[in-house]
Amino acid sequence: MLRDGLFLETLQIKGPYNFDLVLDRLSMDPLNQVDIDSRSVKVPMLIENEAVIAHVQAVGTLDNPKFIIKGTEGENIVKAEKRLAEIFQWDVPLEIISEHFRKTDLAPIFEQHYGTPLVLDFDPFSCLLKCIIHQQLNLSFAHTLTERFVNTFGFEKEGVWFYPSPETVAALQVEELRALQFSGRKAEYVIGIAMEVVKGNLDFTSLRDQSNEEIYKQLIKIRGIGPWTIQNFLMFGLGRLNLFPVADIGIQNALKKLYKLDVKPTLEEIESFSKGWEPYLSYASLYLWRSIE
Structure with missing residues (x-):
């Protein structure tokens, strides 16, 4: 539908889907244009070499998710919508994934962050x-360095x-x-x-x-x-569901907190903890990160 030079589309998806927690995580990156109050984000995409900006706003609830998508008239909105569905993983069965982890040691974390999807980077x-850029940097400076890079070039x-x-x-x-x-x-x-x-x-x-x-x-x-870069790219670049970067410091710290360990777990301990988390190891990774962010 066109209105005042904008393309507007209302999208209903199957719940649960916690877009508020999505925005919370996206807001950690200063490059992302997130508006927590209006429950919206502006998504930059290159569609057939055209710079397209989609405004995605949540108007539904956790169990009944609904979105309004806006884009400028003339932009390739059909392909943009397809890409948005991929970025926000609107077709991933989060209830099935949550049910899987209710039977594991990660159950409390999955209950706390219920309905949080694995959102991809925009490109x-x-x-x-x-x-x-983020390799071997603390998260704050990594974001600062990335912002300088993008703002400059x-x-x-x-x-x-x-x-x-x-x-x-x-x-x-x-x-x-x-x-x-x-x-x-x-x-x-x-x-x-x-x-x-x-x-x-x-x-x-x-x-x-x-x-x-x-x-x-x-x-x-x-x-x-x-290996760390490839695993993160597979998760956040391509949306692969079964990746677990055991060498990631954040995951090690989250497991230390979860299991109340005095020191970070060994690789052997991590492998032991993660038994039974497949085929959704990427979601285990995401929710462990969320538990300490």
């Missing part, structure tokens, strides 16, 4: 870059920031990123990944149809990309 390329539309394109990043010099407080090595990694995209060696569209193992074998060859 696979930016997701991979963000994973690289990305572009703004209607108050919403878009990450720079692969072509833009590939053309950067290490010194330009060093000026933002990137380490020299991290600057090389970011530029190198963009070069792989520009050369056609890394195609995010084709990755969607590949298995986790196939993606791992391809990405691990790229300088700067290790």
Whole structure:
């Protein structure tokens, strides 16, 4: 429906779906345009090389989720809606996942954060870059560094920031990123990944149809990309449901808190704890992170 130059669509999905907790987590990133009071977020997307901004507002409840989606007339709203469904994981059966974890040690966490979906980053390329930038940094400075990067080399539309394109990043010099407080090595990694995209060696569209193992074998060859980065990309770039980054400090701290341990658990202990959490290990990861955020 068109009204005052805007495309408006009302979408009803199956509950539970806690969009308020989605917005709470999205608001941690200063680049995201989140309005907690109006229960809305502006989502930047590149649809066929067109910069599209969708305004997504929750008007329903936890058990009866409903959304109003707005976009500018003339934008590729049909493909944008499909991408929004992917980003917000509107088709994932959260009740089935919650029921699965009610029988595990994670039951209290899943009850506290009931209906929280695994929301994807808005773009696979930016997701991979963000994973690289966030490596071995505390979360606060990681967000600061990412914001500097996007504000300097990305572009703004209607108050919403878009990450720079692969072509833009590939053309950067290490010194330009060093000026933002990137380490020299991290600057090389970011530029190198963009070069792989520009050369056609890394195609995010084709990755969607590949298995986790196939993606791992391809990405691990790229300088700067290790197992932690790949696991996070599979979760937040592609929405894969069964990833558990055991080396992640946040997950280790969350397990330490959950099981009231004196020290962080060993890898053997983590593997023991996580038995029975498959095939939804990504949701175990998400809810453990939420438990300490």
